[in-house]
Amino acid sequence: MHELLLAGFVTYDDASRIYRIGPTISEIAGYTSAVNSIGLTSRPILRSLASEFPVTSSLIERTYGDQYLMVVEAERAQSGPAIYVSPGNRVPILAGAAGQCVAAYSSFEPAQLRREFDRVRWEVPISFEDWQSQLDIVRERGYSIDKNFFRGATVVAVPVFSFERMTRMVAATFISSNVGRELEQRIIEALHNAARAIEAAMGENGEAMPSHREARRG
Structure with missing residues (x-):
């Protein structure tokens, strides 16, 4: 006691x-x-994504003192093969596409960034230098795309802002060979719309006002 x-x-x-x-x-x-x-709040938004595209959609947030990312909610694709993502699952803070969003929109010191990167177990190895060089692109486009954390899978993540701070990400996970470039762009656009819808819902629930932050998309 x-x-x-x-x-x-x-x-x-x-x-x-x-x-x-x-x-x-x-x-x-x-x-x-x-x-x-x-x-x-996010469940119907994620379900809409999973019904329109062959993806597992999820809401991910930073947790445990910014040591981990945790899946808050997830919806599996309603038709065809899909990669299952389980709510409650957690990974190191810089893992995958969501982790790259964290790195791009946060103020990690260089040594801390390298230390957290080294905690991630990449199924398809990527050097820290190559990974870090992509952060400016993430900020420019307003989303991250990763094919290294899970072999054979692609994850796209778009930041969700609360009081101008990125606290969560909405993500789509899919089998890489099942999605061509044109469909991938449609998924990215839908994720941007989902992120803004979640921000608006958060504002209505009193958690935060929507940021109305429009990142460039490409």
Whole structure:
């Protein structure tokens, strides 16, 4: 019980000799409630993507003190083969397309960027220098596309902003050989629209006002 007190999971009232729920539990409960809220809000938007395209659509957010990315919500393609992405799954903060968005829109120090990159297990190896050189392109286009984290799969991620800070990404994961360039561009456009719709929904729920940030697309 002493360890729980130190961690803030419980508090102790000397007068009544009663243990009560501590601030850490309250913080976890608040975080869980927020995750559930944005998950429910994004679900119809993600479902629309998964019904229109042969993709698994997902909402991903930064978590655990910016050490990891976590899938908040996911919808699998409604027809044909698809890559399954499970809500609750987490990966290192710079993994895949979503991680590249984090790197492009955050202020990591060079040493930290390299350290976090080295935590990622790339199924198709890529050098840090080649990966880093793509960050300006991500900012220019307003999305990231990755074919290195999962072999045979492509992941496209578009940032979602809250109070002008990128807190989440909406992503589409698909089998690379099943999607040509023209369809890929349509998916990217749909992801941009989905990101703006999620921002608007977040504003309506009081979490944040939509940023109305229009990145260049290419």
